[in-house]
Every structure is written in structure tokens, then in C-alpha cells.
Amino acid sequence: MQNRTRNIYLIPYALWIVLFVVAPILLILYYSFFDIDGHFGLVNYEKFFTPVYFKMALSSFWYAFLITAICLVISYPTAYLLTKTKHKQLWLLLIILPTWINLLLKAYAFLGIFGTYGFANAVLGLFGIGPKQILFTDFSFLFVSVYIFIPFMILPIFNALEELNPSLTDASRDLGASPWTTFRRVIFPLTIDGVKSGCQAVFIPALSLFMLTRLIAGNRVITLGTAIEEHFLVTQDWGMGSTVAVFLILIMALIMIVTGIRR
Amino acid sequence: MLAEQAIIRFENVTKQYDEDPPVLDDVSFEIERGKFYTLLGPSGCGKTTILRLIAGLTEPTKGNIYFNGKLVNHVPANERQVNTVFQDYALFPHLDVYENVAFGLRVKKMKKADIDAKVKEALRFVNLEGYESRKIQEMSGGQKQRVAIARAIVNEPEVLLLDEPLSALDLKLRTEMQYELRELQRRLGITFIFVTHDQEEALAMSDEIFVLNKGKIQQRGTPTDIYDEPINRFVADFIGESNIIPGKMIKDFLVEFNGKVFECVDQGFHPNEPVEIVIRPEDLEITEPDKGKLRVRVDSQLFRGVHYEICCYDEDGNEWLVHSTKKAAVGEEIGLHFDPEAIHVMRLGETEEEFDKRLESYREVSHAK
Numbered sequence: 001m002q003n004r005t006r007n008i009y010l011i012p013y014a015l016w017i018v019l020f021v022v023a024p025i026l027l028i029l030y031y032s033f034f035d036i037d038g039h040f041g042l043v044n045y046e047k048f049f050t051p052v053y054f055k056m057a058l059s060s061f062w063y064a065f066l067i068t069a070i071c072l073v074i075s076y077p078t079a080y081l082l083t084k085t086k087h088k089q090l091w092l093l094l095i096i097l098p099t100w101i102n103l104l105l106k107a108y109a110f111l112g113i114f115g116t117y118g119f120a121n122a123v124l125g126l127f128g129i130g131p132k133q134i135l136f137t138d139f140s141f142l143f144v145s146v147y148i149f150i151p152f153m154i155l156p157i158f159n160a161l162e163e164l165n166p167s168l169t170d171a172s173r174d175l176g177a178s179p180w181t182t183f184r185r186v187i188f189p190l191t192i193d194g195v196k197s198g199c200q201a202v203f204i205p206a207l208s209l210f211m212l213t214r215l216i217a218g219n220r221v222i223t224l225g226t227a228i229e230e231h232f233l234v235t236q237d238w239g240m241g242s243t244v245a246v247f248l249i250l251i252m253a254l255i256m257i258v259t260g261i262r263r
Numbered sequence: 264m265l266a267e268q269a270i271i272r273f274e275n276v277t278k279q280y281d282e283d284p285p286v287l288d289d290v291s292f293e294i295e296r297g298k299f300y301t302l303l304g305p306s307g308c309g310k311t312t313i314l315r316l317i318a319g320l321t322e323p324t325k326g327n328i329y330f331n332g333k334l335v336n337h338v339p340a341n342e343r344q345v346n347t348v349f350q351d352y353a354l355f356p357h358l359d360v361y362e363n364v365a366f367g368l369r370v371k372k373m374k375k376a377d378i379d380a381k382v383k384e385a386l387r388f389v390n391l392e393g394y395e396s397r398k399i400q401e402m403s404g405g406q407k408q409r410v411a412i413a414r415a416i417v418n419e420p421e422v423l424l425l426d427e428p429l430s431a432l433d434l435k436l437r438t439e440m441q442y443e444l445r446e447l448q449r450r451l452g453i454t455f456i457f458v459t460h461d462q463e464e465a466l467a468m469s470d471e472i473f474v475l476n477k478g479k480i481q482q483r484g485t486p487t488d489i490y491d492e493p494i495n496r497f498v499a500d501f502i503g504e505s506n507i508i509p510g511k512m513i514k515d516f517l518v519e520f521n522g523k524v525f526e527c528v529d530q531g532f533h534p535n536e537p538v539e540i541v542i543r544p545e546d547l548e549i550t551e552p553d554k555g556k557l558r559v560r561v562d563s564q565l566f567r568g569v570h571y572e573i574c575c576y577d578e579d580g581n582e583w584l585v586h587s588t589k590k591a592a593v594g595e596e597i598g599l600h601f602d603p604e605a606i607h608v609m610r611l612g613e614t615e616e617e618f619d620k621r622l623e624s625y626r627e628v629s630h631a632k
């Protein structure tokens with residue numbers, strides 16, 4: 001009886017999952033077997049293993065890795081400082097706030113800031129450095145991506161640090177460990193789960209970034225996300241786009257499994 | 264001479280958090296090398312705070328702390344020759360039992376073989392052989408406590424701080440560990456500072472006891488000193504059970520309470536000074552109603568294993584607690600007998616220094632005699 005009522009509550013959720021998660025994935029899988037002329041076969045999969053797509057995948061990985069690494073290096077110390085400050089909830093709110101603003105809006109804002117006549121160049125001008133090309137470079141792409149993803153890295157690390165029992169660091173110091181050794185042997189290993197979820201939350205979406213690649217990087221950075229967008233919207237090769245998407249989903253699942261292993 | 268022996272010295276140390284009343288209020292004391300000290304006091308009186316100050320995990324708001332004669336107020340914890348058994352154990356959940364115990368040795372970059380030998384020995388000491396590869400989460404509370412003890416003693420510090428290290432153990436294991444800790448302390452010759460709120464444990468183990476209340480040291484001394492000559496009502500009440508009755512000191516060696524005058528061994532009071540009398544329950548002896556010094560009626564009786572705990576009331580309504588191996592009948596009148604030595608007279612509101620000075624002065628008098 002109880003079980004049945006519980007099952008009834010699950011129906012909306014199950015419907016949602018089937019309609020918006022399972023069905024699209026199946027559709028993508030289905031489309032991936034048709035080439036541009038509508039013939040059924042494995043042509044798209046063969047094409048994916050050619051150097052063009054391989055390079056694209058590599059570059060996706062490389063940029064996602066860079067973005068994740070930079071986010072981590074900035075976020076860990078920030079989260080640590082945050083746990084030590086007085087008004088941590090307020091500071092945390094300030095860090096989360098930008099995530100409530102639409103991604104596109106933020107991208108356009110950076111177009112203005114990094115543009116030839118934008119704020120960044122104005123500041124550079126003050127130091128006598130002439131207008132520079134900031135937009136459409138690796139730098140601007142990484143900068144904006146990191147800016148967008150950083151809250152997703154800080155939050156889980158902050159939570160992990162907050163959960164850490166402070167008497168463990170006391171114990172470590174008491175046993176003769178310097179602050180650095182304490183960090184290496186106690187604090188970091190005990191917050192590794194937070195780091196993992198942070199990396200997941202940054203790496204996976206970074207892998208499929210596409211808006212920013214065009215707006216901020218001016219299509220200099222081609223990722224798998226960009227490729228999918230191109231195939232669906234520009235070349236109308238839905239089959240190939242779906243194939244890339246299938247691989248992207250596989251890679252994401254793989255990353256989830258690898259980083260998700262908990263003790 | 265004495266200053267040389269002191270391994271730790273607190274000089275007017277005050278510890279205060281924010282605007283709250285101080286947790287420790289102008290505390291001064293010396294810890295001598297190689298002795299077993301116990302900090303005893305009710306919850307929240309500042310015992311853990313004293314240990315944290317010694318360990319270097321927190322700094323005093325005012326005052327100075329000396330270690331081996333050197334000022335250590337700002338010396339970080341990892342540079343002090345002190346190890347702590349934490350009240351909440353603070354074992355590392357990501358390491359197994361072996362690695363927890365080995366932590367301090369690894370930090371010191373000791374050789375693998377030496378670490379192995381020392382860890383094994385420490386685990387043997389706490390009766391946890393064979394638990395090396397257990398996860399901390401898989402240990403019971405008492406086992407965790409013993410891992411915490413092993414993790415601290417394996418470093419052979421100059422001073423070992425133990426924050427209620429036996430509280431989670433059953434009576435048998437606790438008694439055993441009390442005995443073994445005391446034995447270990449004698450063998451290693453290191454200074455132990457032991458925190459407990461169990462007065463029996465304090466009396467059984469210590470060379471010296473500090474009784475604390477509300478951030479102040481109420482009294483310090485050997486277990487017998489503190490038990491036999493409590494300085495005030497708080498100490499008398501906290502250490503063992505006692506009968507505390509208001510009275511009046513007629514003159515030296517004569518005290519009045521319950522409307523009668525009794526011989527006693529205390530002196531150095533003003534004539535007719537109001538005082539408080541302490542008589543320990545085990546110093547009261549049950550006799551025939553008219554043969555005792557006091558006449559009381561038995562109100563209730565509890566069997567405590569070794570003795571009966573008998574609660575009686577006298578005509579004035581004062582409660583008298585008696586520990587006796589003999590049974591009494593509830594509702595009956597009995598007599599209570601006690602020796603003059605059983606009476607301990609306490610001056611109202613006397614500080615520790617004044618108390619010591621008074622004892623000193625009449626010890627001199629009795630020597631002169």
C-alpha cells in the first residue's frame with residue numbers, strides 16, 4: 001500500500017526523465033546512424049575517427065582541462081580563506097550571485113569589456129600599453145570560461161572544508177606537522193571529494209562549451225560542442241552532429257564514473 | 264631550584280573569547296617534570312582550554328606561558344614537545360589505525376623499521392594488536408580512545424596531555440587503563456597532565472590535583488591533601504561526598520555545630536568565627552542512639568556494593584550521609600560517632616593563598632611545641 005502511493009509520486013519525475021532525458025538520447029543515437037544523404041550505416045562513426053575530429057576532441061579536452069585546472073588553483077585557496085572569514089555566508093552569496101545571470105548576457109558583457117575600445121584596453125592605455133587584441137584569443141576564452149565556471153568549483157570545495165572537523169588539523173599540528181604538511185596529509189585528502197565534484201561540475205560542461213567559442217574566442221577554439229552546433233545549424237548534417245554528441249555523452253559518463261568513485 | 268624543575272609555568276594567564284566572561288581568569292601554576300597531574304572540575308570550567316594553551320593550539324589573551332623556562336606564547340603547536348589525546352579523539356578518518364599511530368613518526372621522517380617497531384609497541388600497550396589495518400570508522404568508541412592514546416604516546420613527548428582519555432571505556436577496562444597509564448608514566452618518566460571530571464579517577468592516579476571551577480583554580484595539592492582538607496564548599500562537594508554543616512569556631516580546637524560543642528584539630532580562626540564543617544560519610548560510625556555524638560533518624564538506605572549509603576536527618580533538619588558496612592533500619596533513631604580528626608573546618612570565602620598561609624602558620628606552631 002505504502003509502496004504504491006510512493007510509486008504514484010514518482011510518476012511525474014519518471015515521465016520527465018523519459019521525455020527529456022531518455023528519449024532525446026535515443027533519438028540522438030538513432031540519428032547518428034544516418035549520413036547526410038539519409039543512408040543508414042556506420043559512416044559517421046568512421047568519420048569520427050579521422051584526424052579532423054580527433055584533433056577537435058583533443059582540443060576540447062585540452063581547453064576543458066585548462067579551464068578546470070585554473071579554476072581549481074584559484075578556487076581551493078579562495079574556498080579555504082572563505083571558511084576562515086567572519087561573514088562567510090555573505091561572501092559565498094556574492095560568489096554564487098553571478099551564476100544567476102544568463103550565460104549569454106555575461107558573454108556580451110565581456111565583449112564590451114575586452115573590445116578594442118573597451119574597459120580592459122582603457123586600463124592598459126593608462127599604463128601606456130597601446131590597444132591590444134584581447135578578444136578572440138586563447139586568453140580571453142580561458143578568462144571568461146574560468147570566470148563563468150569558478151563558482152561551481154568553489155562551492156563543493158567550500159562545503160568539504162566546512163565539514164572538516166577542525167580538531168583534525170589541531171591533532172596534526174599537535175603531532176608535529178607544519179601547516180603545509182597538515183594541508184598535504186590531512187586537509188587535502190579529506191576534502192578530495194569536494195575537489196572531485198568541483199572538477200566534474202567544471203570539466204563536463206567545459207567540454208561541450210560552444211557559445212563562448214564563437215563569441216569570445218571567435219571560432220579560433222573549436223571544441224566538440226562547437227562541432228555539434230555547426231553540424232546541426234550550419235551544415236545541416238544531423239547525423240554527424242548526433243555522432244559527435246554520442247561520443248560526448250560517452251566521455252561524460254566515463255568521467256562521472258572515474259571521478260565519482262567514493263571511498 | 265624549584266624554577267629549574269618546572270617544565271611548564273603559567274603566569275597570570277587569562278583566556279577570553281570575544282566579550283564573554285573569561286574562560287580562564289588570571290591563572291598561575293607550575294608543572295614539575297615527571298609528575299602526574301590531574302585537572303579536575305565540572306564541565307565548562309576551562310580544563311580543555313588549559314590543555315590547548317599548553318599544546319599551543321590557542322594563545323592566551325593575557326599572561327605568559329613558559330616551557331622549560333622559555334616563553335612560548337607564540338610558539339606554534341608543531342614546535343612544542345607536547346602531545347595530546349583529544350577529548351573527541353580527533354583520529355584521521357582517511358587513515359587506518361596503523362597510519363594514525365604512525366602519523367607523528369612519519370612527520371618526523373623516522374626510518375620505516377623504527378616506525379614499525381614503535382607503532383606495534385604502542386598498539387600492544389593499548390591492547391589493540393591485530394587492529395593495524397582497521398579503518399577508524401570500524402572502531403568502537405573505546406577502541407578509538409585507545410588509538411588516540413597510542414598515537415600520542417608513540418611520540419614520547421616531554422609532556423603528555425590527556426583530555427578525558429578514559430571516559431568511553433567500561434569500568435573494568437578503565438581501571439586497567441588507569442593502572443597502566445600510571446605505570447607508563449612512571450616508566451617513561453614523562454609529565455602527564457590528565458583531565459577528568461571523575462574525582463575517583465583523579466584521586467587514584469595523581470601526584471597532584473588541580474581543582475578548577477569557573478576558570479579559576481580552587482585548590483591544588485596531593486589527593487590526600489585535597490580530600491582531607493578541602494578549602495571550600497565547592498571542593499568538599501566536588502571531591503567525594505561530604506556532609507557540610509554551618510558552624511561556629513568557639514576557639515582553637517573547639518567548634519560548635521548542631522547546638523553542641525565538639526573537639527577538633529583546626530586552629531587559626533578568630534574567636535566565634537562562623538565557619539563550615541566537613542565530615543566525610545565514611546568517617547561517621549553508627550552506634551546506639553545515646554552513645555553517639557549526634558542523634559539522627561534514618562531516612563533512606565542504598566546498597567552500593569562495598570557499603571551502604573545511609574541518609575539520615577538530625578533534629579535541626581540537617582542531612583547526614585553515612586557510609587557503613589553495617590545495615591541500618593529505615594525510620595529508626597541511631598547515634599553517630601566521629602573522632603575529632605574527622606572534623607574539617609573551612610573558613611568562609613578563604614582564598615587558596617590564605618588557606619595555605621594559615622596551615623603553614625599552625626604547622627610552625629605545632630613544630631615549636
Ligand SMILES: Nc1ncnc2c1ncn2[C@@H]1O[C@H](COP(=O)(O)OP(=O)(O)OP(=O)(O)O)[C@@H](O)[C@H]1O
Nearest residue numbers: 280286304305306307308309310311312313350460
Ligand atoms: N572557541 C571558543 N569560542 C568561545 N568560547 C569557547 C571556545 N572554546 C571554549 N569556549 C568556552 O570556554 C569554556 C571552557 O571550555 P573548556 O572546553 O575548556 O571546558 P572543559 O572544562 O574542558 O569542559 P568539559 O568537561 O565539558 O570538556 C566553555 O564555557 C566554552 O563555552
Ligand SMILES: [Mg+2]
Nearest residue numbers: 310311350426
Ligand atoms: Mg573539555
